[in-house]
Amino acid sequence: MKTSLLPTIAHRLAILAYVIFALFPLYWLFKVSLTPNDLLYSEGVRMWPSRTTWEHYSFVLQHSAFPTFFKNSLIVSGSTAIIVTICASLSGYALSRFSFRAKYWIVGLMLLTQMFPLVMLVAPIFKILTPLGLTNSLTGLIVVYTAFNVPFATFLMQSFFDGIPKDLEEAAMIDGATKFTAFREIILPLTLPGIAATLGFVFTAAWSELLFALMLINGNNAATFPVGLLTFVSKFSVDFGQMMAAGVLALIPAALFFLLIQRYLVQGLTAGAVKG
Amino acid sequence: MASIDIQNVKKAYGHVKVLHDIDLQIKDGEFVVLVGPSGCGKSTLLRMIAGLEGVTGGEMRIDGKRVNELHPKDRDIAMVFQSYALYPHMNVAGNMSYSLKLRKTAKEKIAAAVASAASKLGLDPLLDRRPKALSGGQRQRVAMGRAIVRQPKAFLFDEPLSNLDARLREQMRAEIKKMHGDLKATSIYVTHDQIEAMTLADRIVAMHGGVVQQVGAPLELYDRPANLFVAGFIGSPGMNFLDATYSAGGVTLRDGTFVSLPSPLALDDGAKVTVGIRPEHVVMGGEGTGMAASVDLVEPTGFGIILHLSLHGLAFKVFTLDRAALSAGPNVQVVFPSQHLHVFDEGGGRCEPR
Numbered sequence: 001m002k003t004s005l006l007p008t009i010a011h012r013l014a015i016l017a018y019v020i021f022a023l024f025p026l027y028w029l030f031k032v033s034l035t036p037n038d039l040l041y042s043e044g045v046r047m048w049p050s051r052t053t054w055e056h057y058s059f060v061l062q063h064s065a066f067p068t069f070f071k072n073s074l075i076v077s078g079s080t081a082i083i084v085t086i087c088a089s090l091s092g093y094a095l096s097r098f099s100f101r102a103k104y105w106i107v108g109l110m111l112l113t114q115m116f117p118l119v120m121l122v123a124p125i126f127k128i129l130t131p132l133g134l135t136n137s138l139t140g141l142i143v144v145y146t147a148f149n150v151p152f153a154t155f156l157m158q159s160f161f162d163g164i165p166k167d168l169e170e171a172a173m174i175d176g177a178t179k180f181t182a183f184r185e186i187i188l189p190l191t192l193p194g195i196a197a198t199l200g201f202v203f204t205a206a207w208s209e210l211l212f213a214l215m216l217i218n219g220n221n222a223a224t225f226p227v228g229l230l231t232f233v234s235k236f237s238v239d240f241g242q243m244m245a246a247g248v249l250a251l252i253p254a255a256l257f258f259l260l261i262q263r264y265l266v267q268g269l270t271a272g273a274v275k276g
Numbered sequence: 277m278a279s280i281d282i283q284n285v286k287k288a289y290g291h292v293k294v295l296h297d298i299d300l301q302i303k304d305g306e307f308v309v310l311v312g313p314s315g316c317g318k319s320t321l322l323r324m325i326a327g328l329e330g331v332t333g334g335e336m337r338i339d340g341k342r343v344n345e346l347h348p349k350d351r352d353i354a355m356v357f358q359s360y361a362l363y364p365h366m367n368v369a370g371n372m373s374y375s376l377k378l379r380k381t382a383k384e385k386i387a388a389a390v391a392s393a394a395s396k397l398g399l400d401p402l403l404d405r406r407p408k409a410l411s412g413g414q415r416q417r418v419a420m421g422r423a424i425v426r427q428p429k430a431f432l433f434d435e436p437l438s439n440l441d442a443r444l445r446e447q448m449r450a451e452i453k454k455m456h457g458d459l460k461a462t463s464i465y466v467t468h469d470q471i472e473a474m475t476l477a478d479r480i481v482a483m484h485g486g487v488v489q490q491v492g493a494p495l496e497l498y499d500r501p502a503n504l505f506v507a508g509f510i511g512s513p514g515m516n517f518l519d520a521t522y523s524a525g526g527v528t529l530r531d532g533t534f535v536s537l538p539s540p541l542a543l544d545d546g547a548k549v550t551v552g553i554r555p556e557h558v559v560m561g562g563e564g565t566g567m568a569a570s571v572d573l574v575e576p577t578g579f580g581i582i583l584h585l586s587l588h589g590l591a592f593k594v595f596t597l598d599r600a601a602l603s604a605g606p607n608v609q610v611v612f613p614s615q616h617l618h619v620f621d622e623g624g625g626r627c628e629p630r
C-alpha cells in the first residue's frame with residue numbers, strides 16, 4: 001500500500017509536538033536539578049545552564065531526610081498497591097461472576113464512596129484514626145489509601161474478569177477443579193494484564209498522594225515523599241535545586257515500576273475494551 | 277462408563293420455566309443426540325447434567341447415584357464446549373493433562389494418557405503449541421483430546437462442530453462416530469445439524485419449548501414423527517403440510533383431491549387434519565395423473581433437485597434425483613404415494629391406524 005507522504009509527516013509532527021509538550025516539565029525538572037544555585041536566577045531563562053553540578057543530589061541524599069521519605073513512600077505505595085490489588089481481584093471476580101442479593105446495593109455503595117471530595121473526609125478520618133493510634137503512622141496511611149482505592153480498583157478488575165469467557169472456568173470445574181482452583185490456576189493467570197494495570201494505577205495514586213499524608217502525618221519519621229518535598233520550602237525561600245533533585249529521584253521507582261509492568265499494561269488497558 | 281437417569285427434571289430462572297418435566301433414561305454406552313430449535317433448552321439440560329446449572333425440580337442420577345447437589349468436579353463427566361474453552365495460557369499437552377494433574381495422577385501415567393490421546397487425534401506434532409497458534413479444526417481436536425484423556429463416565433458435547441467449515445465438520449463427525457465405536461462411552465450430543473443427529477445418534481431426543489417431543493432411533497423419528505413439530509423439524513428440506521379433512525379411510529385435500537390411506541385411522545369422519553409429506557416422497561407424474569402445481573423456483577443441489585412449487589396457492593417443495601425435473605415446464609403434476617402420507621390431528625399429534 002502506498003501512502004502519501006504529507007499526512008504521514010503531519011502525523012509524526014503532531015506526535016512529536018505532543019511528546020515535547022508532555023515531557024517538557026520533566027526536562028525542566030531535570031535541568032533545574034543540575035543548575036548550580038548561583039546560576040539559577042542570574043542566567044535568565046535558558047534551555048541549559050552554562051555549568052552543571054550534581055551537588056543538589058548529593059546534598060539531598062546525604063544531608064536531608066529524603067532517604068527516609070523515600071523509604072516510607074516505597075513502603076506505603078507498595079503495600080497499598082499489593083493489598084488493594086488482592087482485595088480488588090477477589091471482589092472484582094465476585095462482582096463479575098456471582099449474582100447475589102445485595103450486589104446492586106454494594107455496587108451503589110462503592111460508587112457512593114467515590115463521590116465525596118476527599119477534603120470533606122479528612123477531619124472525620126483523623127477523628128477515627130486518632131484513638132486507634134494510626135495517625136502519624138505508615139499503617140494508618142496504608143489503611144486509608146487502601147480504603148479509597150479499593151472501589152475503583154474493583155471496577156477495573158471486574159471489567160477484566162468480564163472479558164474472560166465463563167466457559168474457561170466451567171471447563172476447569174468439569175476437569176475437576178474447585179471454584180477457587182479454577183480462579184487461581186485459570187482465571188488469574190489470564191488476568192495478569194489487569195493485575196498489572198491495577199497495581200500501576202494504585203501505586204502511582206499512593207505515590208503522589210499529598211492531602212492525607214499532609215494531614216495525618218507530622219514530623220519527618222513517617223512522612224512520605226510528597227510531604228517531604230514541602231520541607232524544601234522554608235518561610236523565606238524555596239530551595240529549588242534540591243527540591244528538583246528530590247523530584248527526579250522520586251520519579252525513579254515509579255518509572256522502574258512501569259517499565260517492569262508495561263508489557264502487561266499495554267495489553268491490559270485495551271483488553272477490557274475489546275473482546276478478543 | 278455410566279448410565280444417566282433424568283427424572284421429571286425441571287429448570288426455571290425465576291419465573292421463567294425453561295425445562296418442563298424432562299424424563300430421559302440414557303443407557304450405558306449409548307449415544308444420545310439432543311436436537312431442537314434455538315432456545316428450546318438443549319444447552320441448559322446438558323449443563324444441568326454437567327452440574328454447571330442447578331436443578332430446580334426432579335432428580336438426576338448418574339450410575340444410579342443422585343447427583344443433584346454434586347459439584348461438577350465430582351461428577352467425573354467430560355464436556356466439549358462450542359467455544360472449545362481451551363486454556364489460553366497452557367500448551368496443548370497442558371490443556372489435555374490438566375484434569376489428570378488435578379486428580380494427582382502419576383507423571384508417567386499422565387504422559388502415557390496424553391500421548392495415546394494425541395496419537396488418536398493426530399495431535400502429536402502440536403503438543404507444545406498454545407491454542408492461539410492452532411487452527412479451528414486443531415482446537416476442536418484438542419478439546420476432544422482433553423475430554424478423552426481422563427476416561428470419564430460420560431461425554432457431553434454442546435454443538436462441538438458448529439464453528440467448523442462444512443468439509444471439516446463432515447470429517448470430525450466421522451471421527452466422533454469412530455471414537456464412540458472404540459470407547460463405547462455414554463455420550464450426549466447437542467446439535468442443530470440434521471445430518472449430525474441422524475448419523476451419530478443411537479437415539480435422538482427432539483425438544484421444543486423445554487418439552488421433550490419424541491425420543492427414538494433416528495429412522496423412527498424420520499418415519500413416524502410423533503407430532504407436527506418433529507415432522508417439520510426432522511428432515512431437510514422440511515416436510516410439506518396441507519390442510520385436509522378425514523373421511524372414509526382417506527383424506528380430502530382443499531382442492532377436492534381424495535387420497536386414500538393404506539389403513540383407516542382412529543378418527544371420526546369429517547375431522548380436520550393436517551397431512552404431511554416429505555419432499556423426497558412426492559412423485560412427479562405425467563399429465564392428468566395428479567394435482568397441478570406451478571413451478572416457482574428450481575434449485576439443483578448437484579446431488580438432486582429441489583423444486584419450489586405453488587400447490588393450491590401454498591408453498592410446496594419437491595426433492596427429486598431425476599434430472600428431467602430441471603427442464604420441467606412452468607406447470608407440473610404431483611402425486612402423493614399414500615404409504616408416505618403422515619396424518620396429524622387438530623392437536624398436532626400423529627394419527628395412528630384404527
Ligand SMILES: Nc1ncnc2c1ncn2[C@@H]1O[C@H](COP(=O)(O)OP(=O)(O)OP(=O)(O)O)[C@@H](O)[C@H]1O
Nearest residue numbers: 289292294312313314315316317318319320321468
Ligand atoms: N440465566 C438465564 N436466565 C433466564 N433465562 C435463561 C438463562 N439462561 C438461559 N435462559 C433461557 O433458557 C432457554 C434455553 O436456553 P438454552 O441455552 O438451553 O437454549 P438452546 O436450546 O441451547 O439454544 P441454542 O440452540 O441457541 O444454543 C432460552 O429461552 C434462554 O433464553
Ligand SMILES: [Mg+2]
Nearest residue numbers: 318319320434
Ligand atoms: Mg445451546
